[in-house]
Amino acid sequence: MKQKIFLTYQQQIDKLKEEKNLTIPDSDYAKSVLKEISYYSLIGGYKNLFKSGPSGKFIHGVTFNELVSFYYFDEELRTLFLKYLLHVERRIKSMISYYFCEKYGESQTEYLNITNYTVSKKNIHDVNRLISSLNKTITLPSHYSYITHHATKYNNVPLWVATNAITFGQVSKLYQYLPNDIQSKISKEFEHISERQLHQFIRVLSSCRNVCAHSERLYSFAVKESIPDTVLHKKLKIQQKKGQYLLGKNDLFSVVIALRYLINNHEFTSFKKSLKKLIKTVLYNCPHLTETQLLSKMGFPSNWDSITRFKK
Numbered sequence: 484m485k486q487k488i489f490l491t492y493q494q495q496i497d498k499l500k501e502e503k504n505l506t507i508p509d510s511d512y513a514k515s516v517l518k519e520i521s522y523y524s525l526i527g528g529y530k531n532l533f534k535s536g537p538s539g540k541f542i543h544g545v546t547f548n549e550l551v552s553f554y555y556f557d558e559e560l561r562t563l564f565l566k567y568l569l570h571v572e573r574r575i576k577s578m579i580s581y582y583f584c585e586k587y588g589e590s591q592t593e594y595l596n597i598t599n600y601t602v603s604k605k606n607i608h609d610v611n612r613l614i615s616s617l618n619k620t621i622t623l624p625s626h627y628s629y630i631t632h633h634a635t636k637y638n639n640v641p642l643w644v645a646t647n648a649i650t651f652g653q654v655s656k657l658y659q660y661l662p663n664d665i666q667s668k669i670s671k672e673f674e675h676i677s678e679r680q681l682h683q684f685i686r687v688l689s690s691c692r693n694v695c696a697h698s699e700r701l702y703s704f705a706v707k708e709s710i711p712d713t714v715l716h717k718k719l720k721i722q723q724k725k726g727q728y729l730l731g732k733n734d735l736f737s738v739v740i741a742l743r744y745l746i747n748n749h750e751f752t753s754f755k756k757s758l759k760k761l762i763k764t765v766l767y768n769c770p771h772l773t774e775t776q777l778l779s780k781m782g783f784p785s786n787w788d789s790i791t792r793f794k795k
Contacts, residue, residue, distance in 0.1 A: 495522050499547070504540040507547040516551055528700050529553050532772055532780065545771045552768035557702050559761055564738065565695035567754050568688055571745045572651045575685065578669045579657055580643035586665060589641040591621060600660040613656045620648050651689040658682055675795050676744055680711045684741040691738045702735065703780050709733040710741055718793040721784050734782025744795055752791060759788060 587593040
């Protein structure tokens with residue numbers, strides 16, 4: 484593979500116009516965008532939707548402005564999803580700390596005690612690693628003033644304080660290794676979700692949250708983990724192959740389904756309304772991109788917006 488070489492902003496623009504067949508009506512505007520976003524983030528991240536097959540060139544007529552519009556669509560998409568993912572994260576953290584402390588008390592020694600988790604030969608290493616990460620979170624010096632306050636004044640950081648500082652990934656592991664009775668109490672806070680299904684949802688949402696938080700490409704989100712088959716998969720008549728749903732399992736639409744179960748109806752309606760508006764706007768701003776192409780890349784079925792018509 485040919486090694487990439489440094490190109491000035493003007494050389495980047497010339498390459499896009501002459502080699503890649505990209506229409507650039509305003510070179511000064513293009514240069515200002517490349518300074519702000521970078522060639523790699525803009526072109527490397529979003530060119531595939533606008534390319535013409537194996538040639539590597541852009542579809543005839545595609546403009547630089549279309550790529551910029553799509554870049555900002557993906558940015559707004561991250562902002563939208565992150566807002567509601569944080570709502571789920573906050574609620575899960577609150578319930579974990581409540582039900583754990585209800586059973587074991589508020590001392591930090593309890594959530595740092597391996598006997599208070601479900602441990603087996605298979606997972607003991609992971610449980611110890613989780614406890615180590617929790618201990619690191621509350622160990623001074625801390626980046627969090629509230630951790631420092633409780634540690635110095637009370638010599639104890641209760642779980643309801645510590646959970647504010649831990650990641651969604653740690654929350655996923657914490658829930659995974661909690662005793663079954665605590666898992667059950669938490670899952671019952673959500674309609675029609677078992678303990679295992681809730682963990683599957685949390686794992687996928689945790690991955691999506693990381694993508695959003697680190698400003699990575701979201702529209703084509705895909706992970707190894709998958710959410711469980713749900714009633715919504717069936718009611719939306721999502722296509723199957725060998726008994727496996729082809730959409731809504733480990734893609735961006737799987738996150739939409741998870742949110743349908745994990746946030747209330749009012750919140751989800753607001754989320755869906757904003758999402759529809761974003762999709763409508765980007766399709767208007769990107770005339771060379773079809774709705775079918777976009778939804779396919781996002782893992783959305785064509786009837787995705789009817790998701791609120793069905794009971795969970």
